[in-house]
Amino acid sequence: LKEYMESILEHANALIMVTDTNRQVLVYNETAARVLGFGKQEVLGQDLIRLVPPEDRDLLTTEISRLIEGKPSEAGMEIHLRNREGQLVQIVFHLALLKDHRGDADSIILVGQDLTPLRRLERQIIEAEKMASLGKLAAGIVHELNNPLTSISVYAEYVLKKLESGSLDSKDIEKVRKILEGANRIQKLTRDLVSYSRPAEEEPELTDLNEVVRQGISFCEHTIRKYDIVTNLELASDLPPLLAIRNQLLQVVINLVTNSCQAMEGGGELTVSTERRNDHVLLQVADTGVGIPDSHLNKLFEPFFTTKKSGQGTGLGLSIVARIVEHHRGRIEVESSSGEGTAFSIMLPLGGPGNHEKKYA
Numbered sequence: 001l002k003e004y005m006e007s008i009l010e011h012a013n014a015l016i017m018v019t020d021t022n023r024q025v026l027v028y029n030e031t032a033a034r035v036l037g038f039g040k041q042e043v044l045g046q047d048l049i050r051l052v053p054p055e056d057r058d059l060l061t062t063e064i065s066r067l068i069e070g071k072p073s074e075a076g077m078e079i080h081l082r083n084r085e086g087q088l089v090q091i092v093f094h095l096a097l098l099k100d101h102r103g104d105a106d107s108i109i110l111v112g113q114d115l116t117p118l119r120r121l122e123r124q125i126i127e128a129e130k131m132a133s134l135g136k137l138a139a140g141i142v143h144e145l146n147n148p149l150t151s152i153s154v155y156a157e158y159v160l161k162k163l164e165s166g167s168l169d170s171k172d173i174e175k176v177r178k179i180l181e182g183a184n185r186i187q188k189l190t191r192d193l194v195s196y197s198r199p200a201e202e203e204p205e206l207t208d209l210n211e212v213v214r215q216g217i218s219f220c221e222h223t224i225r226k227y228d229i230v231t232n233l234e235l236a237s238d239l240p241p242l243l244a245i246r247n248q249l250l251q252v253v254i255n256l257v258t259n260s261c262q263a264m265e266g267g268g269e270l271t272v273s274t275e276r277r278n279d280h281v282l283l284q285v286a287d288t289g290v291g292i293p294d295s296h297l298n299k300l301f302e303p304f305f306t307t308k309k310s311g312q313g314t315g316l317g318l319s320i321v322a323r324i325v326e327h328h329r330g331r332i333e334v335e336s337s338s339g340e341g342t343a344f345s346i347m348l349p350l351g352g353p354g355n356h357e358k359k360y361a
C-alpha cells in the first residue's frame with residue numbers, strides 16, 4: 001500500500017511538496033522535479049524559500065505562519081518559483097497543515113498546479129482577439145474607402161472622356177463636384193482614423209473644460225443651426241482646471257455634440273453641462289433626440305458601428321471619444337430612452353493621463 005501511495009504521489013499531475021514547520025523540504029515529487037528542473041537531491045532538506053524569488057517570499061512565509069497558527073488557508077495562492085534555468089514559473093498552490101498525534105503542527109503540504117501553459121494560452125487568445133479586431137478595422141476602412149474611390153474614378157473617367165472628345169460642357173460641373181466630395185470624404189476618414197489610432201500626440205496641460213466646451217460648441221455652430229437646435233450651457237463656475245490634452249477634449253465635445261444634433265432631425269434641445277465631483281469633473285452632453293435602443297448600447301464604442309446612411313457617418317466618432325477618455329483615465333456612461341433622448345456622461349480625473357502623472361506630480 002505504501003508503494004502504491006508513493007507512486008500516486010510521484011506521478012500525480014500536480015506539484016506536491018511537504019515541508020516541516022521550518023520550511024525544510026521533506027517530500028518533493030516527480031512532477032515538481034519535472035516542472036522546476038531541480039532533482040530531488042538538490043531540493044530535499046533545503047529551505048523551500050530558496051525556490052521562491054524575493055518578491056514572492058513574504059506571501060509564502062505569511063501563509064505558512066498563518067497555517068501554523070491554525071488559521072484557515074487562502075484558497076489558491078499564486079506564487080512564482082524559479083526553475084533551474086532561472087526562469088519564473090507561475091504556480092497556484094493549495095496549502096494544508098498536517099498535525100502530529102498530539103495535535104501540534106507537524107508539516108505543511110503544498111499541492112500546486114503549473115499556470116504557465118494556461119497563461120500562455122490566455123496571451124494567445126488576447127493576441128488572436130486583437131488580430132480579429134484589427135481585421136475588422138481593416139475591413140471597415142476598405143469599405144469606407146471604396147465608395148468615395150469608386151465615385152471618384154467613375155466621374156474622373158467620365159470627365160476625361162468628355163474632355164478628350166471636346167464635348168465637356170457646363171452641366172458636367174456636377175461630376176467634378178462629385179469628385180471633390182469623394183476626396184473630402186476620404187480626407188475626413190483619414191483624419192478620423194489618425195485621431196482614433198494616435199490620440200495622444202500632445203502633452204497634457206492645465207485645461208479649463210468650460211472654455212473647451214464653449215469652443216467645441218462654436219465649432220458645431222453650423223450643425224446646430226442646420227438641425228434647428230436650442231442649446232443650453234450649464235457650466236459650473238467653480239470648475240477646477242484639469243490636466244488634459246486640450247485638443248482631445250475638444251474632439252470629445254465636438255463628436256458628442258455632433259451626434260446629438262444628428263439624433264434630433266426635427267429640432268430639439270441640447271444641454272451641455274460641467275460639474276465638479278470630488279477629484280473628478282463631469283462633462284455631460286444631453287439631447288432630446290431619437291435615443292439609442294438597448295441592443296446598440298454595447299456596440300456604440302466599436303469602430304465603424306453606425307446607424308447612419310453610408311456617406312453620413314463612419315462610426316468612428318464614439319470610438320475616438322472612448323479612446324480619449326480611456327487615455328485620460330476617465331469613464332463614460334450612457335443613459336438613453338427611446339424617443340426621449342440620450343445623455344453621455346464623461347468623468348475625467350483632475351490628475352490627467354496616467355503615463356504623464358509623474359512629470360506633473
Ligand SMILES: Nc1ncnc2c1ncn2[C@@H]1O[C@H](COP(=O)(O)OP(=O)(O)OP(=O)(O)O)[C@@H](O)[C@H]1O
Nearest residue numbers: 259260263291306307308313314315316317318342
Ligand atoms: N446622441 C445620440 N443619440 C442617438 N444615437 C446616437 C447618439 N450618439 C451616438 N448614437 C448612435 O451611435 C452610433 C455611433 O456613433 P459614432 O459617433 O461612433 O458614429 P457616427 O456618428 O455614426 O459616425 P461618425 O461619428 O464617424 O461620423 C450612431 O450611428 C448612432 O446610431
Ligand SMILES: [Mg+2]
Nearest residue numbers: 255259317318
Ligand atoms: Mg458621430
